[in-house]
Amino acid sequence: MMDDIDRIIRLPMVVERTGLSAATIYRKVRNGTFPRKVRISTRCTGWRISELERWMEDPMAYRQMPG
Numbered sequence: 001m002m003d004d005i006d007r008i009i010r011l012p013m014v015v016e017r018t019g020l021s022a023a024t025i026y027r028k029v030r031n032g033t034f035p036r037k038v039r040i041s042t043r044c045t046g047w048r049i050s051e052l053e054r055w056m057e058d059p060m061a062y063r064q065m066p067g
Contacts, residue, residue: 008038008046017052032064 011022018025028034035051055062 007049008040009049009052010044010046014047014052018056033059033062034064035062036064 009017011025014020014025015022020028025034029036035047035055037045038048039045
């Protein structure tokens with residue numbers, strides 16, 4: 001069983017948890033200052049809770065890891 005911290009959540013929950021708008025989230029992803037989406041299926045994506053937690057610890061210093 002997967003730990004809760006490694007669960008993948010969809011955009012509405014990310015907006016709720018971060019307080020950011022969808023447009024801001026997508027802009028920050030493009031700029032490398034917010035975690036990248038993870039593909040769940042062909043037409044479905046989400047974010048790993050562990051990465052969101054890392055971002056929330058220090059949003060100003062967050063940078064995506066290369067790769």
